[in-house]
Each structure stands twice: as structure tokens, then as C-alpha cells.
Amino acid sequence: MATETTNSDGLxxxxxxxxxxxxxxxxGMPQLDFTTFGNQIFWLIIALVAIYFILSRVALPRIGAVxxxxxGTITNDIAAAEDLKVKATEAExxxxxxxxxxxxxAQRIIAAAKADIQADLARAMAEADVEISxxxxxxxxxxxxxxxxxxxxxxxxxxxTAEAIVVxxxxxxDAKTISAAVDARMKG
Amino acid sequence: xxxxxxxAEAGGLVFHPMDQFIVEPFFGDGAVSWYTITNSTVWMAIAxxxxxxxxxxxxxxxxxxxxxMQSVAELAYGFIYKMVEDICxxxxxxxxxxxMTLFMFIVFSNFLGLLPMAFTPTSxxxxxxxxxxxxxxxxxxxxxxxxxxxxxxxxxxxxAPLALRPILALIEVISYFVRxxxxxxxxxxxxxxxxxxxxxxxxxxxxxxxxxxxxxxxTAMYGLEVLVSFIQAYVFTILTCVYLKDALHxxx
Numbered sequence: 001m002a003t004e005t006t007n008s009d010g011l012x013x014x015x016x017x018x019x020x021x022x023x024x025x026x027x028g029m030p031q032l033d034f035t036t037f038g039n040q041i042f043w044l045i046i047a048l049v050a051i052y053f054i055l056s057r058v059a060l061p062r063i064g065a066v067x068x069x070x071x072g073t074i075t076n077d078i079a080a081a082e083d084l085k086v087k088a089t090e091a092e093x094x095x096x097x098x099x100x101x102x103x104x105x106a107q108r109i110i111a112a113a114k115a116d117i118q119a120d121l122a123r124a125m126a127e128a129d130v131e132i133s134x135x136x137x138x139x140x141x142x143x144x145x146x147x148x149x150x151x152x153x154x155x156x157x158x159x160x161t162a163e164a165i166v167v168x169x170x171x172x173x174d175a176k177t178i179s180a181a182v183d184a185r186m187k188g
Numbered sequence: 189x190x191x192x193x194x195x196a197e198a199g200g201l202v203f204h205p206m207d208q209f210i211v212e213p214f215f216g217d218g219a220v221s222w223y224t225i226t227n228s229t230v231w232m233a234i235a236x237x238x239x240x241x242x243x244x245x246x247x248x249x250x251x252x253x254x255x256x257m258q259s260v261a262e263l264a265y266g267f268i269y270k271m272v273e274d275i276c277x278x279x280x281x282x283x284x285x286x287x288m289t290l291f292m293f294i295v296f297s298n299f300l301g302l303l304p305m306a307f308t309p310t311s312x313x314x315x316x317x318x319x320x321x322x323x324x325x326x327x328x329x330x331x332x333x334x335x336x337x338x339x340x341x342x343x344x345x346x347x348a349p350l351a352l353r354p355i356l357a358l359i360e361v362i363s364y365f366v367r368x369x370x371x372x373x374x375x376x377x378x379x380x381x382x383x384x385x386x387x388x389x390x391x392x393x394x395x396x397x398x399x400x401x402x403x404x405x406x407t408a409m410y411g412l413e414v415l416v417s418f419i420q421a422y423v424f425t426i427l428t429c430v431y432l433k434d435a436l437h438x439x440x
Binding site for chain 2: 028029030031032033035036037038039040041042043044045046047048050051052054055056058059060062063064065066067069070073
């Protein structure tokens, strides 16, 4: 690969290490310097064995366990979520049922209350009616009494007035005659 | 070629796009022997620490509702786990830690390599080839252990006309043995090329007139490399899964 020749092979020049450093004696490609192979192979094997032990003893079991645990957690969580969903549906159904029952109960209570109130009202109305009719009767009686007294008073006043008028006009008056005349007029 | 021409015109403009791949001792100087701690070693170690930080420290709370870090760790886990399960089936799941190891190492090496001054271990064929051959041998041995000689039926395409089968078998055998090569070169090549191109563009920034264009080009390349870093890790992993599937279910 390494050529000291001045041929037109540019690649050789580009790659050529005809220069300084320990590579003076090395071939053009350090990759083909077989003196370093033993060293590289030795350390490569050590590195690979080290990585292998790190991986197989610690890293891979741990990562595998974490992944499995996560998978388990996710599965459990999904199952729990399904459970909760079913429970929620059940609870909703129970709630709906309770609601419907409560509504029916409320309707029933309202109807009963309405009936009670209606009955109370009817009874109160009847009582009130009776009271009113009693009061009316009493009032009518009172009115007729008042009317009777009023007529009597009118009669007395009429007789007195008539007597006074007669006295004023004729000087004397016969009380009996006047009373009879007034009675006759008031009947007329 | 253009690079060379421009470089020549500007005079003194030097490109060392491959220097970034040089493996050198991290502490001090000297030769690189098999145990030396090199820049490659350091960045591999950082990748290991990053994997530890993300997958262990990031998940330390084991939260049911994850934090951001834990989310990323779980994402990575789920991504590879699903890939293994989809391609290899249930029997493949027990190889998941190995495939995850490869993926995490490659993806972190690739991404960390994008940091300025960083070194990309996966840009080296030595690294990717070892991983690819490890996959190749593991899968081949696994295939024979699981299925014995009948693993060879993988090469015998029973759905093809009888006359064609020997030819197809030959092609299948060749492609089977080319697998580790393509598997490793694809990753190393992509990593190396991207970094080298960015370095070349960076070299042009020395010329004032071209510098803005160079910066734009580096930005664009960098964005592309971010994508490539992930895609190559993904491709390496998914091909590993496909090869593993062949070993587990060799019958077409």
C-alpha cells in the first residue's frame, strides 16, 4: 500500500504516510501494521469479555426485569381500570334505578298530600258553609228584630207627632182617636 | 487525485488522513507489545465504561416510569432483543447477550470515535476481523453441534432443480466462507473511510479561500458519519443474527 514511488496514484499519496512519527516504518495503512494486531486482539477480547459480564450478570437481567415489571403493572392497571369501569356502570345503573324509584315515591307522596289537602279543604269548606248559614240566619233574625223595633218606634213617633200637630191646630186632642187614626193609616 | 493537485498548488499543504489510525502507546513511547496500553486500549476501555454507565448506572433506579437514561438503555435492549427474536426465533434468544455485547461494543466504539481526537477501535481490521471470525466459528460449530452432518444441507438448496444444486452448493460454500471477510471489512472500511475523508476535508481548511467550504463539508460528512456509525453497528449485528439463524435452522 505504502509507496514511496512518485506514480500518479493520488490515492497512495493521500493515504501515504511517508512522513514523520513512528509511522515512518509503518505501512501506508496503520490497519495493516501487523505488529499491533496482538495488542488490539488482546485488549479487544478483554473489552468484549468485560462487556459480556456487565451485560449478562447485571444489565440485561435488570432491564428485562424492569420491562417485565412494567408490562405487569400495565396489565394490572388495565385490568383494574376494566373492573372500575364495570363498577361505575353498575353504580350508574343503581343510581338510575334509585332515581326512578325516588321519582315514583315523590309522585305518590304528592298525590297523597294532594288528597289530604283536598279532604281538609272540603271539610273546612263545609264547616265554613255551615257557619256562614248560621251567621246569615242570625243576622236575618237580628235584622227582622231591628226592623220590628223600627216600625214600633215609627208608630210612637207618628202618634206623638200627630198628637202635637192636632194640639197645635185645634187646641185639644183625643189620644185614643189619634192613636186609632194613626194605626189605620199605618196599616193602609 | 484532486486533493493531490490542490495540495501541490498550495504547497506545504500536507495530508495525513491515516495518521489518526496509528496505534501507539498511550503512556510514553516505545514499541507496542501485546499488553501495552495503547490509544486503542484506552478507547475500548472508555467504550466499556460507557456501556456500563448506560446499561447499569442508567438503570440503577429500576423505575417503572423510566428516566431518560433508562429509556435509552431499554430502547437498546428492546431493539436488539426484538432483532434476535424476529430473525432467529425463540431458540435464538439465549444467544441474545452475546449479540448485545457485540452491538454495544461496536455502537459505542463507533460513536466515541466521532469525538475529536478520539481513536476508533472498530476502524481496525484486526478488531472487526476477530469479531467476525468469532461469529463465523461460533456459528459454524453451533450448526454442527446442533444438527451434525445435516448442517451441510444449508449448502444443498433442495428447492432448486436437481441439476442446478451442485453449482448452487459451490456458490453457497464460497459465499459462506466469504462471510467473515465481508462482515469485518464492511465495518472497518466504513469507519476508516469516513474518518479519513473528514481528515482530508480538514486538511483543506488550511487554505483560507476554501476553509468555509471545508468546514461545511466536514459538518456534512460528520452528520453522515453519525448515521453510518449506527447503521454499521446495526448491520454487523443483524448479519450476526442472520448467520446464527442459519446455524439454528439450516434447512431452507
